[in-house]
Amino acid sequence: MKILFDSVMPYADAFFSSIGECKSFESGVLGDIDLAEADVLLTRSTTKVDKQLLLKAEHAKFIGTATAGINHFDVKAIEQHGAHWTSAAGCNARAVAEYVLASLLYLAINDEIELAGKSCAIVGVGEVGRQVASIVNALGMSIVLYDPPRAELESTFTSASFDEVISADFISLHAPLINDGKYPTRHMFNDIVLNKMNANQYLISASRGELIDTNALLARFRLKSKSAASGVSQCTAPQLVMDCWEDEPTISTELMTHCRLATAHIAGHSLEGKARGTSILYDKLCEFLAVDNVLNLRDFLPIYEMPENLMAHIRAFDMDTLSLATLNNIVKCFYDIENDDSFFRQHMAKSDQITPIRKNYPIRREFDAVSVRLQNPVAKQQLSALGFKVL
Template sequence: MYKVLVTDGISQTGLECLVNHPNYIVERQPTLPVEELIKIIGEYDALIVRSQTKVTEELLQAADRLKVIARAGVGVDNIDISAATRKGIIVINAPGANTIAATEHTLAMMLSLARKIPQAHQKTSGGEWDRNSFKGVELYKKTLGVIGMGKIGTEVAKRAKSFGMNILGFDPYLTEERAKKLGIKKASLDLIAAESDFITIHTPLTNNTRGIINDEFLSKTKKGVRFVNCARGGIIDEKALVRAINTGHVAGAALDVFEKEPVTDPELLQNPNIIVTPHLGASTVEAQEKVAEEVSKEIIEIFEKQSIQNAVNMPQMSGETQAKLQPYLLLADQIGQLAIQLLKKQAPGKIEINYYGDLVDEDTELLTRTLLRGILSYHLSDSVNLINVLHLLKEQGVPYNVQKNATNKGFANYMELAVSQGEDTARIGATVLNGYGARIVKINQYRIDVKPEKYLLYIKHQDVPGMIGKVGSLLGNFYINIGTMQVGRTEVGGEAIMVLTLDKELGTDVIRELTLIDGLEEAQFLEISNVDSFHAGPAEKQKVETV
């Protein structure tokens, strides 16, 4: 018998498949204090939560029996994923179950914003019949800018078309072909700012999307534009939005998510031109039943069939496979991250992966998924994992090709990744050297020897005397300490590169100063997110099914 603990308000109907299964005992302990939860968590095989329960490292230390944590929803901010992974606990969620609920809430917010429905209700229910203060606008023939054309953004665009709206869509992975099929126009952020009457946001919160709706973006928008955010707090700079509303440049906003929740900022709560709801995007009877049912079914699949569909952390490997591939898994994730940054952060149009040497005899499926996850994580954050990465690539229309060649390329094991977009290509070759660890040994056409570190500086320059000294002196002026410096060139006096490992990140001011050095063609700060920790954990029975 497997014991399952449910700690938050989860739909009873959605849990029925677990409750009625003879192999499971389901216990509900809603609003349980964390101290009490720590005392009893060691008795359970699975834990189901929503957003209220904080699954911390301290809690997981006491969870000696726990095999699965299920988030009945999408966001997993309340779960310490790294701690769970280190302990070999699978974390699953229900990524598609609330699509319709979030889509419909977005449309409800947009209509409320256009017609000032909440404000009119408040005044009318207070006994005042005021037909003059709430003149709205129509959606018909207005332009809607959709930032983020994933599942929810796509569904919003489809429904907005039924109102007769013109749709502009932005997404790094939106192709002209897919936009044409949807009947929308592929657009840049600047075009959305310039032409949209309404702007709705449907991206994950990443370092790349945090604060993208800021003073600069708002300054480019049409006067009278209206914003809707039912995605994640933090994508909109709330202070900048309030300033733009108070000046009259932005007509209003409808917000379901906030930088800090619960929201208490009076500038947001008391502004007559801002509509607020308490993170209700997924709060429908149907959505809550779906997310509970989805995670309940997957818990059964994991325990009964050892298969996973929606893991948000790394699936485990057998002990033998782990011993062979573990160093390469970490390296694969790292070069995936670096490649997309070297592609100037563009979404790839094509991906090529080549394995050489002894790696050709191994099952490289997990390596391939790890490389691809590293690439896509820049734009998709934690919405991409090793289970869904192939599905997401197919969904975005990005082809990938894997080749194996027994030629050793000068190393016992070697892998090379190339990502392309149009005429631009970023290529990285890497290996693991016995006794020395992971090394990046090729960037584009240049041979090099770089140990992956968290902060890197990539420079392309003319191979002239004094260049290294100029770069070192400038970084010293900004109190940037250099760990190592490696150079690569193909011919004397031609183009060359240098890669530096740094002790801290660089600001745009430093990059700007570097590009002013005579003969220095390009300077790019690169960051790897997983240098310090990367855990696979053994689980001999686990089977990862292809999506």
């Protein structure tokens, strides 16, 4: 059995060499001969699996993506090809939730607002949305859950109305891109919706950039600038945290200038998140082939090298204050969102392409990569709820 996998999938050779003959390929450089010989094709989002590719991969019977999203898969074409397809849904949920937490803390500290008591609408309550809801709840925020398709499938789940969503203080997007049907999500934040929002609200884009109509959003910012210059009442637009952009990998650099935080679609790019994608595909391929899955992700992840200042911040958090500032210091030891924002703006000053940043993104670890020991029961409960491994 010949297994062809994307070279950026961590530990892929170690996982899949126990099953068959492995060969890696560079994203965007997929040879015809390699495709023709592949029984198993494992990709990431940079490889579009469509009719044209499948014509070259005539022997492929198992096609998987080590990502949560499948917008790069022509599912109908794959099924007509007679191949089994799968994804690594949920693999980066923890990393995305930690990105949202870093965003919330940054905004709270810089705008001098208390998060407790503020409302946060979560659009799309799959694995990522559930993880974000857990974090939002741990911060003492009120949660607005919006997912009509899930409400139709699950009698125990009730979706909020969209009016409740667009009246929330914070709105965090975690829905898939759906172009048609009963509940389309493409441009769900269009001119009509954006017109109902204001500058005291925060919109976090961490799922698919096409959920927001970029042109409509830019029109709001342009109108805001024009009204400010004329001295008349300002037309307002929400505060933006943008990780996912419309028309990637080419993005609107004009929109970037209006963002409070801007990053290169890397919210889910933790080492654990990427490696978990590999591990999930390994488990699913083993199931498909009816062989034992004897390997586990924890066998490969390196020991976390704890920053020197992390324990000092942990000790401060173990005191009575439990301030957002101290929590932010802890989070920044794992993920400094301001660094990503700064690097992104420097790069995009010379280009409108985000691919190089994503391809060369440095290793980032998730919160539970290290165990922390606390005495304060309130601190233990809060850090545990935020995803830390607490002893």
